Amino acid sequence: xxxxIHQEVEPIDGAPSVFEWAGGTAAFTRxxxxxxxxYVPADPLLGPLFAxxxxxxxxxVAAWLSxxxxxxTTYSEQYGGYDWMVSQHMGKALTEAQRAxxxxxxxxxxxxxxxxxDPEFRxxxxxxxxxxxxxxxxxxxxxxxxxxxLPVPRWSWVSNATxxxxxxxxxxxxxxxxxxxxxxxxxxxxEQHIRPLFREQDRASMTFAFDLWSYDDVGRHGDxxxxxxxxxxxxxxxxxxxxxxxxxERWLSAGKPA
Ligand code: HEM
Numbered sequence: 001x002x003x004x005i006h007q008e009v010e011p012i013d014g015a016p017s018v019f020e021w022a023g024g025t026a027a028f029t030r031x032x033x034x035x036x037x038x039y040v041p042a043d044p045l046l047g048p049l050f051a052x053x054x055x056x057x058x059x060x061v062a063a064w065l066s067x068x069x070x071x072x073t074t075y076s077e078q079y080g081g082y083d084w085m086v087s088q089h090m091g092k093a094l095t096e097a098q099r100a101x102x103x104x105x106x107x108x109x110x111x112x113x114x115x116x117x118d119p120e121f122r123x124x125x126x127x128x129x130x131x132x133x134x135x136x137x138x139x140x141x142x143x144x145x146x147x148x149x150l151p152v153p154r155w156s157w158v159s160n161a162t163x164x165x166x167x168x169x170x171x172x173x174x175x176x177x178x179x180x181x182x183x184x185x186x187x188x189x190x191e192q193h194i195r196p197l198f199r200e201q202d203r204a205s206m207t208f209a210f211d212l213w214s215y216d217d218v219g220r221h222g223d224x225x226x227x228x229x230x231x232x233x234x235x236x237x238x239x240x241x242x243x244x245x246x247x248x249e250r251w252l253s254a255g256k257p258a
Pocket of ligand 1: 049050052053054057060061064065079080084085088089092094098099100102103128129130131132133136137
């Protein structure tokens with residue numbers, strides 16, 4: 001078990017916690033109630049395992065998930081923390097089939113209770129369910145000796161895939177896609193042909209250095225901008241098509257007409 005997981009996770013710049021993005025304790029409680037009150041009792045693999053669970057079991061697991069995903073530390077403070085949770089799995093000799101069903105039904109309940117369905121949230125959510133459930137399985141094996149006295153884990157976004165960290169293919173098309181490319185002999189101008197090539201998000205990601213909507217700035221840094229466009233590492237979410245780079249180059253060669 002990676003000890004790093006149990007340390008406080010540094011929040012990723014400006015990103016909400018997975019807990020906040022999910023909709024907080026209320027969202028996790030809706031999830032666990034549906035899971036333990038509807039799906040588990042009806043399931044032949046899981047039903048018998050949870051037949052004697054406490055009536056507040058759904059709230060307790062919701063508190064665990066909330067804390068793990070960066071929410072309040074209620075499970076540690078009021079419900080017995082990591083040691084109690086581990087003790088509840090020990091000696092249960094869970095099977096892989098039970099584990100897989102547990103994850104499958106949790107995921108179904110996430111859909112049914114309307115937890116966010118975006119790729120970033122589901123990557124973080126499901127990766128934790130897979131990780132945690134495999135540890136539960138391990139801890140439940142006869143003779144297992146789980147490490148003791150660890151804090152409740154903290155789980156964050158996977159591989160820095162935070163909400164809004166990528167441009168969605170379904171995002172409304174920006175002006176960039178609507179740019180009318182000049183004809184080969186058309187006289188170029190910054191206002192008409194160059195500025196519209198830069199989207200708001202390109203401008204925002206470069207404001208630390210210069211303003212891509214400013215004639216003076218783009219003129220002054222023209223060669224450096226061209227170099228990066230040609231290398232394809234600007235914009236950072238995907239290279240420009242060749243004609244667009246050539247238009248920029250032609251504008252520079254034409255003496256940067258305003
Ligand atoms: C990420 C995965 C998992 C998490 C976060 C989790 C969480 C918990 C927590 C917090 C408790 C203790 C509740 C309390 O009394 O405070 C618990 C108990 C338990 N868990 Fe898990 N669990 C996971 C995976 C599994 C799996 C895969 C199974 C079986 C298929 C399982 C079966 C049980 C059982 C049987 C109990 C005891 C229920 C009772 O009180 O009778 N758990 N779990």
